Amino acid sequence: MRVGIGILGGGTVGGTLARKLLEDREVIAAKSGIDLELVRVAVRDLSLPRVFPASYATDRPEDVVADPSVDLVVEVMGGLEPALGLVLAALDLGKPVVTANKEMVAAEGPTLFTRAASKGVSLLFEAAVGGGIPLIRPLSESLSGERIRRVLGIVNGTTNFILTAMESEGWSYEAAVAEAQRLGYAEADPTADVSGADAGAKAAILAGLAFGVWVGPDRVFVEGIEGLDAADLVYARQLGYRVKLLAVAEDTGDGVVARVHPAFVPLDHPLSGVRGAANAVFIEGPDIGELLFMGPGAGGGPTATAVLGDVIEAARELLAAAQVAPRIRFGPGTVLDFADVETKWYLRLEVVDAPGVLAQIAGVFGEHRVSIMSVWQEGRGDAATLLLVTHDAPESNHRAATDALRHLDVVRQVAATVRVVTDEP
Ligand code: NAP
Ligand code: HSE
Numbered sequence: 001m002r003v004g005i006g007i008l009g010g011g012t013v014g015g016t017l018a019r020k021l022l023e024d025r026e027v028i029a030a031k032s033g034i035d036l037e038l039v040r041v042a043v044r045d046l047s048l049p050r051v052f053p054a055s056y057a058t059d060r061p062e063d064v065v066a067d068p069s070v071d072l073v074v075e076v077m078g079g080l081e082p083a084l085g086l087v088l089a090a091l092d093l094g095k096p097v098v099t100a101n102k103e104m105v106a107a108e109g110p111t112l113f114t115r116a117a118s119k120g121v122s123l124l125f126e127a128a129v130g131g132g133i134p135l136i137r138p139l140s141e142s143l144s145g146e147r148i149r150r151v152l153g154i155v156n157g158t159t160n161f162i163l164t165a166m167e168s169e170g171w172s173y174e175a176a177v178a179e180a181q182r183l184g185y186a187e188a189d190p191t192a193d194v195s196g197a198d199a200g201a202k203a204a205i206l207a208g209l210a211f212g213v214w215v216g217p218d219r220v221f222v223e224g225i226e227g228l229d230a231a232d233l234v235y236a237r238q239l240g241y242r243v244k245l246l247a248v249a250e251d252t253g254d255g256v257v258a259r260v261h262p263a264f265v266p267l268d269h270p271l272s273g274v275r276g277a278a279n280a281v282f283i284e285g286p287d288i289g290e291l292l293f294m295g296p297g298a299g300g301g302p303t304a305t306a307v308l309g310d311v312i313e314a315a316r317e318l319l320a321a322a323q324v325a326p327r328i329r330f331g332p333g334t335v336l337d338f339a340d341v342e343t344k345w346y347l348r349l350e351v352v353d354a355p356g357v358l359a360q361i362a363g364v365f366g367e368h369r370v371s372i373m374s375v376w377q378e379g380r381g382d383a384a385t386l387l388l389v390t391h392d393a394p395e396s397n398h399r400a401a402t403d404a405l406r407h408l409d410v411v412r413q414v415a416a417t418v419r420v421v422t423d424e425p
Contacts, residue, residue: 002035003315006070008061008086009077010041010050012184013100013127016300017074017307018052028308034315040064042077065090072314074307075099078188084108091115091123096314100127100307103192106201106217109208122317124310129155129202130279132302133295134309139209139283146285148210151249153281154274155202157298158186158193159225159245161277167233167242168275185277185298196224199247199260207249207258210283215249221259228262236264242272339396344373346389348416349405353384357410361386364408368401369393383412389420 005021007014021028021038029035041052042061050057058064065073065086073090075097077083083104087097088111097116099105105112105125116123126136130153139148154160161183162176171179177194180186185193192198200222207215225245236243241264249258265272270292274280279297284290296302351357358375365372371391378385390398398417405411 001033001319002037003318004037004039004067004069004071005074005311006039006064006067006072007041007074007076008064008083009075010043010052010057011076011188012300013303013307014041014043014074014076015051016304017076017311018050018056020304020308022052028312032312032316034312034319036311036315039070040067061086062089065093065095070095071318072096072098072311074311075101075104076307077101078103080104080107087112087123088115091119091121094119094121096122096124096318098122098124098307098310098314100125100303102128102198102201102205103217106204109205110214122314124314125205126310127303127306129205130281130293130295130306131157131297131299132306133279133281133293133297134306135281135293136205136209138291138293139206143283143285143288143291146288147251148283148285149251150284151206151210151247151281152271152284153206153247154244154271154279155206155247155281155297156193156196156199156245157277157279157296158190159196159199160274160279160297161185162194163225163228163233163243163245164275166230167237173230180277183277184300194224194226196222196245196260199245200258203247203249203258203260206247206281207256210249211251211256213256215256215258219258221257221261223261225262237267239264240267241265242267244271244274246271339394339399341395342392343395343398344390344392344420344422345370345398345402346387346416346418346420347402347405347414349386349388349411350413350415351384351386352410352412353379353382354410357384358386360408360410361388361405364404365390365401368397368404370397370401385415 018041040058041056042064043057046059073095075083075087078101090097105128112123158180161180165171165176187193200220201217204215204217204220233243243262244265246263247260277298280294282292370393373389373391376387406414
């Protein structure tokens with residue numbers, strides 16, 4: 001069933017979302033049973049180049065909201081106004097809203113949630129915290145039965161990118177800020193990132209969802225990274241720490257508190273290893289223990305993907321009364337036989353240590369078109385242990401080569417075979 005989508009904002013996030021909606025319409029329909037049709041995209045400056053066809057662009061966002069062929073509104077223009085007025089207008093028309101605007105949600109959350117509920121429509125904001133990381137839904141749904149004690153995280157990609165580049169690459173503060181802007185991580189005004197205000201809004205949202213108490217951005221203690229001296233990043237390393245801009249939301253037992261500030265984090269703590277624009281959030285509770293969510297916290301692709309997930313969810317709820325297709329659907333596709341899939345193997349062979357042994361073993365791999373990446377041998381008298389790692393080759397070739405090795409007189413035992421999984425595709 002068709003759902004018309006109007007997007008307010010066609011920049012880093014909105015532009016990518018528009019492109020994804022156009023390119024992936026059939027794939028989304030096959031997976032979700034919902035036909036998402038892009039109707040209009042509101043921008044400020046019609047003369048700027050876009051990553052979606054110019055025919056979709058308008059500089060009248062109120063017309064996008066009011067358009068009867070727009071069933072669902074996505075707000076990715078940012079800031080408080082006119083975004084808030086437009087979102088409230090959409091809700092009043094009974095149109096679900098998806099937003100990535102943490103500033104607006106943190107400042108006006110209770111108003112927005114109440115208005116959406118009174119109109120019986122969704123207001124979803126997965127991308128407002130943690131960019132592409134699924135965080136809002138796990139926190140507000142999956143963990144709604146846990147007494148969360150603390151949420152601790154790196155929630156601003158720009159500042160993490162800046163701190164990583166300064167510390168590891170020796171970049172200047174100014175160069176790192178400029179690169180974060182170029183890569184689409186930074187807010188329209190990067191002051192919101194480096195001052196800690198962006199992380200502060202996210203900390204307010206996290207605290208509200210974790211503890212069920214609306215903290216609001218004005219009650220969050222915020223200190224940014226502008227006052228940091230590059231020398232202290234170096235001293236931190238010497239002392240066994242890395243400097244991170246941390247957001248902390250806690251229920252102390254006496255009440256709820258949220259704060260954002262630079263912090264020395266021990267080098268062996270997982271948060272200290274979070275690099276570049278990545279975000280990571282720990283959630284701690286008495287029964288769940290400790291959860292870690294980590295991934296790309298900023299940028300058009302990750303953020304638009306999180307927004308699109310919300311769009312599909314909101315569209316599904318919109319169509320629920322009309323009995324859309326089942327929530328999970330399976331379409332035609334190819335399921336591969338694992339024997340045909342390319343794998344890398346580690347092998348430990350117990351072999352005779354004599355001239356020509358390695359050549360025989362290499363010959364077997366060659367016959368089965370398996371290329372060897374590395375070999376390490378440890379000799380023990382007339383015997384030796386041989387460790388090999390292969391390049392990618394079909395699983396069936398590896399199996400056949402290993403069977404053939406077992407029949408070689410010089411191989412006393414194929415003592416171990418373990419598949420090697422690397423980051424390479
Ligand atoms: P952006 O690149 O600056 O895009 C904003 C878009 O909104 C632009 O297309 C702009 O038009 C349009 N716009 C702004 N004011 C408008 C107005 N009054 N009327 C019509 N159009 C208007 O910002 P973004 O990075 O996509 O961020 C959008 C939202 O997503 C923000 O709330 C941000 O906090 C949030 N977010 C961003 C990221 C990220 O990594 N970028 C991640 C998570 C959440 P022009 O293009 O003509 O200027
Ligand atoms: N400017 C934000 C950041 C975008 O750098 O994390 C994601 O909210």
